[in-house]
Amino acid sequence: MIKTDDLALFVRAAALGSFSSAAREASLAPGQVSVAIQRLEEQLGIRLFARSTRSLKLTEEGARYLPYAEEALAMLREGREQLQGESRALQGTLRVAAPSDIGRNVLLPWLSDFREQHPDLVLKVFLSDSVADVFRDPVDIAIRYGVPDNASYVALPLAADNRRVLVASPSYIAEHGQLRTLDDLVSHQCLLYSLSGKTYDRWIFPAPEGRRQITVRGGLMCDDGDVARRWAVDGRGIAYKSWLDVRDDVVTKRLDVLLPEQPGELAPLSLVCPHRRQFSPAVRELHALLTARLGAMTNALHKPERTRVR
Known part of the structure; x- marks a missing residue:
């Protein structure tokens, strides 16, 4: 009889591409995962993985079997939840x-x-x-x-109508002046964000013709959205952030919204x-x-x- 624990280890090993990673996730020794996969292969009569010293890949049979294993685990989980009832304590x-x-x-x-x-x-x-x-x-x-x-x-959806807003601290505005139009952005210090090697220095805004793109510049760049917000609060420049990220800063007057009549890019x-x-x-x-x-x-x-x- 196929063990559900063996099925679960097969699914995770396939997703992670590693017996060792699946073992760490389940707080097991790598050898225990290997034994579980071998036991499952013997019961199915197929080879699930092509193993080498450097890689772990699903065989053609393993790739075909994977969605059935995932569906079986999902059905068992749903059945357990139905029996327990949603009124019971979450576990x-x-x-x-x-x-x-x-x-x-x-x-x-x-x-x-x-x-x-x-x-x-x-x-x-x-x-x-x-x-x-x-x-x-x-x-x-x-x-x-x-x-x-x-x-x-x-x-x-959690917040389907959330948008980005242009924000800066009162101290930055006092020193560098107000924005009058989007074109003014090119003469300001903008706080840049980078992720996976891509720098987001082209800010998009809705416009009557569809959208407006402004290429911005600045001397500060980060790969963490919270850092950009902190820089803005500290008066280092203008940030183009999700309203959800800066809402509390605006309400407490640490940041002001610039060009409030200009809608920002949708950020659901x-x-x-x-x-x-x-x-x-x-x-x-x-x-x-x-x-x-x-x-x-x-x-x-x-x-x-x-x-x-x-």
Whole structure:
């Protein structure tokens, strides 16, 4: 009889491309994973992996079997959740990946409160601007900015109408002057952001003809969204940030929104999951919590009294 633990190790080894990585994730010795895969191969009568000293790849048979293994595990998980009922205490482990800025300054206290309300749940949080691969990385859900571009995973909206805004500190504005038009950006110190070797120095704005692109320059560049926000608060330049990232800074007057009548680029926030069957009670409850709280934050984006330059 095929063991579900063997199936789970097969799925993770295939995703991670390594027995050792799958073993570390499951707190097992690499040899235990190898034995589990061999046992599964013997029961199936096929070879699942082509092994070498430097690589681990699925065989053709293994690649064909993988989706069935994933579906079987998902069905078992869903059946267990149905039997337990959603009214019972949330249990198990929930691994969440989120961008550094909103993750650290907005989501972290909410996630901490969520875990406190469900003491039987183990919550693991990973903060990074590197985009988490929900199929290969050891995460259950990822919170992402941008329009989903991959139909192979499921994305649930958290803040669909969120946008970017131009912001600077009152001290920077006092020293360098107000922006009158978007064209003025080229003469200002703009805070640049880089990710995976790509520098985002072309800022996009909606325009009657479709969109307007402004190439900006600046002497400060980072690969962490929170660093750009901190530089802006410190008066180092102009940032083009998600409203969710800077909303509290604007409300507390650490930052002012520049050109408030100019709409910024759409920056929707979504909760991404590999498969709808992985929407466990914990994921569903967390999604509802985040949607409600983030929705209240984006409502302020459309209130002129909170976004005008002071």
